[in-house]
Amino acid sequence: MSMPECVGLVAGEGELPAILAREIRARGIDVVAIALSEPIAQRLQPFVQRLYCFGVGQGNKIIDALKREGVRDLVMIGKVSKAVLFHRWRFDSRVWRVLRRVSSFQDDALLTEIIREFEAEGLQVVEPSRFIPDLCPKGGVLTRRRPTRREWQDIEVGFNAARSIGKLGIGQTVVVKHGAVLAVEGMEGTDEAIARGCRLAHEGAVVVKVSRPGQDLRLDLPAVGVQTLAVMREGHATALAIEAGKTLMVGGEAFTRAADDAGISVVAG
Template sequence: MPDCIGLVAGEGELPPILARAMLGRGREVVAIALCEQAHARLNPLVQRLYSFGAGQGNRIIDTLKREGVRELVIIGKVSKEVLFRRWRLDSRALRVLRRAGSFRDDALLREVIREFESEGIRVVEQSHFLPELCPKGGVLTHRRPTRREWRDIAYGFSAARGVGALGIGQTIVVKRGTVLAVEGMEGTDETIARGCRLAQEGGGGGQGEPTGTGSAPGHAHGRDPDTGGDAGGQGHRAGDRSGEDTGGRWRGVCPGRG
């Protein structure tokens, strides 16, 4: 296995965690920061750090090849706003976007991976370096959901998978059989926060909103840069949830008591 590995990093807590895990395995990290936050968090950790916009595909791949990178991991949130500003996309980024045919997360990620691998750079799953952040199925906190909460979780699971299959998003917020929020371009954190806010405005309090997260069929879950271990976890804490059931590729998050 090559000693040098690339890290393409967006926003969130996970990029520095992943960098430490890579370094801990004796890998030399070449990092590409796609935002100021990622640069600031990675700067104390890695010696070979570059900053590019997400639409600068030529410079990103040219830099990785020049540094001898043959493997990389993509992690962290990348805003889709750049896709609506075509003047910020170079020829390679535009080619990837044309092949994807839409702004759907799964289509974009698939074509980004294809582009890297066409240049001899294999995209590695995040779980290879962070297995401890991939929860198994079961209740992860201090109490089990109530019967009503299980019903919400089951409904949320079904709805989230349906939404994921349409390429809309992978997270919904449900309370008492009602969908409070569906993830759009804003991402997981803001979806959960919006759902909690709507529950509070409706007089239900900030607690008690199970959250269902499902993967679309064919979604490259293990190589998805914006994973539930980062944005989702932060949003759950903000919403004061303390019970979680993770089965396969979905989560049901329930309220704590006391």
């Protein structure tokens, strides 16, 4: 697949936007970034050719900047809390128009309308994995320690539960122990859901993270990183399962080393 000369990047919170920008630049592609906060902009600065900082509610300014820079291919990555949807006084006319088209604030409904809005302006939204394929493990046990028999059973329960809640647009992560689902990710995010489940488990929790069934992987691609492992280690969790080929494992070898050091088994299934 041929690569574009320039890519637009709409960047939310977390370490993924800077990692993606660095990888895109390593391919000789210019990056025009829209940071959704000042701290995000500071992290992106070393890796981009053009940098703008706008709020989530400034849809007109975001699209005008991308079009002015000649962007055609666009990647969206990083966390954006859905809590911003309840601060509507910050929204411009374009964002209001998008929100009026959605039937609910579930992820799929929102993301579909966001893509439509960009595409109506001639911007093609593409999958982040196109530029960072090495961060999506294909399958198998990724760490020195393999899951125990009990952990494998909990992983199976977790995959089934996570896919079920995914169909409802609730979240991507569940925490399981001895076949019981202890926590389901809601609006609070992955790390908080893991911490909550681990408090109930005390030790030995299994964490499972998947994409939603039929999810458009151009937006909200599931991701785990060293911070995920740190939360699990603090909560004495022992296994992490992700969906092969559909989850970004941020950090590569550093992630695997951190898992091995913590005695956490990581599986892509």
